Amino acid sequence: MPIRRSHLSQEERREVLASLRDRQARGFKVVIPGWLEWPRSLDIITAGSPESLIIQLSPSIVLYIFRVRLVAERSVTLQEFEVATRWDPGVFPCYAEGHTPYRFAPGLDFDVKEVLNDRIERGLHFRRGDIREGWLLAMGNIPVPEEHGLGRPAPVEVRLFDQFWQPHIANTTLAVERSTRTRKSSSRHGLGLYEREDPTVSMERGADPDAIVSLGPPPRVNAARRERR
Numbered sequence: 001m002p003i004r005r006s007h008l009s010q011e012e013r014r015e016v017l018a019s020l021r022d023r024q025a026r027g028f029k030v031v032i033p034g035w036l037e038w039p040r041s042l043d044i045i046t047a048g049s050p051e052s053l054i055i056q057l058s059p060s061i062v063l064y065i066f067r068v069r070l071v072a073e074r075s076v077t078l079q080e081f082e083v084a085t086r087w088d089p090g091v092f093p094c095y096a097e098g099h100t101p102y103r104f105a106p107g108l109d110f111d112v113k114e115v116l117n118d119r120i121e122r123g124l125h126f127r128r129g130d131i132r133e134g135w136l137l138a139m140g141n142i143p144v145p146e147e148h149g150l151g152r153p154a155p156v157e158v159r160l161f162d163q164f165w166q167p168h169i170a171n172t173t174l175a176v177e178r179s180t181r182t183r184k185s186s187s188r189h190g191l192g193l194y195e196r197e198d199p200t201v202s203m204e205r206g207a208d209p210d211a212i213v214s215l216g217p218p219p220r221v222n223a224a225r226r227e228r229r
Contacts, residue, residue: 021169025084025157042078042126042160043071044170053175054154055108059143063104064091064174066136066158068116072126077163079123081136084157088142093117102137110135120160148176
């Protein structure tokens with residue numbers, strides 16, 4: 001007679017969940033039971049194109065750009081992130097040297113103050129209600145399949161890991177550019193996804209007003225890269 005277990009250990013639940021999500025990423029129709037999901041601590045909002053996209057800089061250099069807003073539903077500290085795709089298992093975060101801009105190509109650079117990569121590596125702490133906005137930048141060495149291109153966005157998964165190595169995952173699709181042409185800054189109108197929020201609103205709900213980061217216009221790419229840990 002088979003034995004059914006009513007409880008999985010923390011490690012076992014993490015392994016089962018990772019296996020199911022891997023199958024989802026490879027295109028299988030998989031339904032993840034609600035009891036397997038961890039209580040959500042972080043809401044991840046990813047902007048669409050042209051802010052978030054994939055740029056193939058050369059046959060062996062691919063840049064992944066995500067413009068995100070992170071909203072904490074409870075206290076959490078992020079300490080690592082990764083990007084998962086079906087075609088490249090080795091995508092790695094980019095890191096700048098000191099306070100220099102993230103520069104990938106002429107006309108394609110990012111203000112280091114607006115990039116979250118280094119802040120996450122140092123331990124990006126949230127209290128409930130805190131908001132962080134900025135760029136997540138990663139690179140890969142395998143070209144995006146030709147099936148993805150103009151009008152055919154590519155599926156990508158962003159995984160943010162907290163102090164317990166619990167993953168917080170966002171699935172999105174990104175436009176693919178196979179060109180290094182300069183990206184023009186776009187003006188913003190009204191209160192967009194990345195506009196500064198009224199600090200008094202955040203303070204009323206107990207958030208740290210310094211957690212609100214207002215981004216400048218979409219950048220411009222050449223990165224100081226550090227070996228993936």
